[in-house]
Amino acid sequence: MGHMACREGDECGLDTDCKIDPRSFVFKYNKFRKPEILWPSDDTVELPLHFNISHTSSLIACGIAMDANIGIDIEEKKRKKTKSILSLARRFFTPSETDYLAEISDSYAQEKEFFKLWTLKEAYVKALGLGLSSAPLNGFSIKLETSKGIRVSKASKVCDDSNSRCDHLSENWLFALAELNSSHYMAVCMEDDSRCQGPENSPALVGLKVWKTIPFVEDTLVSGTEAVKRIA
Numbered sequence: 001m002g003h004m005a006c007r008e009g010d011e012c013g014l015d016t017d018c019k020i021d022p023r024s025f026v027f028k029y030n031k032f033r034k035p036e037i038l039w040p041s042d043d044t045v046e047l048p049l050h051f052n053i054s055h056t057s058s059l060i061a062c063g064i065a066m067d068a069n070i071g072i073d074i075e076e077k078k079r080k081k082t083k084s085i086l087s088l089a090r091r092f093f094t095p096s097e098t099d100y101l102a103e104i105s106d107s108y109a110q111e112k113e114f115f116k117l118w119t120l121k122e123a124y125v126k127a128l129g130l131g132l133s134s135a136p137l138n139g140f141s142i143k144l145e146t147s148k149g150i151r152v153s154k155a156s157k158v159c160d161d162s163n164s165r166c167d168h169l170s171e172n173w174l175f176a177l178a179e180l181n182s183s184h185y186m187a188v189c190m191e192d193d194s195r196c197q198g199p200e201n202s203p204a205l206v207g208l209k210v211w212k213t214i215p216f217v218e219d220t221l222v223s224g225t226e227a228v229k230r231i232a
Contacts, residue, residue, distance in 0.1 A: 032131045052126050056184065063188055071127025071189040074180065075119045077112070085114045093117065094141045094155040115185055116231070117142050120175055123187035124152055127173065140169050150175035150232050176206040179229040 026038040039048050052063045052072045063072030081088065085107075089098040097117055104110040120142045125135045143151050154169050172192040180186050190206055210228045211219045222228050 034129045068191045071123040073122035119185045119187040123189040127189040177231040
């Protein structure tokens with residue numbers, strides 16, 4: 001089984017070098033069962049490390065960021081499904097996302113866009129640190145092509161004032177989307193940081209550095225190679 005480590009890069013001016021002995025890490029679950037690092041209560045660590053994990057039958061990915069919540073999801077591009085794309089979209093996605101997919105006449109292209117959206121939505125929920133009961137997939141919309149890059153917004157028809165399930169949803173997030181080994185989609189979602197500004201109000205980018213990892217043996221930087229194709 002392959003392993004990918006995805007770390008936040010230098011576009012936001014953050015240094016991911018860590019001087020903490022990895023053997024000293026202690027882990028915990030939050031109330032929604034998201035794994036987290038248990039940091040010392042004396043606040044001696046200035047930039048706490050955040051991580052998130054995703055896996056398929058053939059690949060494991062770990063997203064790592066400094067001083068920002070992160071969510072990561074990977075999906076096989078040829079994942080088996082028992083229902084049609086639009087049937088799945090009507091069940092799990094918002095009406096605007098379903099309409100977007102319905103306008104794609106080519107079935108192969110439609111399936112690709114569906115899994116891109118699914119991967120991004122899963123990464124967002126995981127970055128929030130919530131379960132699907134508190135962050136339903138149809139409670140927010142992902143827009144792939146906007147002037148500000150990939151953006152998330154609450155779905156007005158689901159998240160009205162009476163729906164407490166959407167109370168925790170927010171829109172201050174940045175996204176990255178990539179292909180891994182031409183076989184998987186990878187989405188990364190991170191909190192939007194005011195330090196991360198593109199030139200002249202252009203969309204801020206999530207700086208990614210991707211390593212192929214053999215645990216306890218070696219790390220190989222694969223960013224910029226054919227193994228990682230940045231989509232957005």
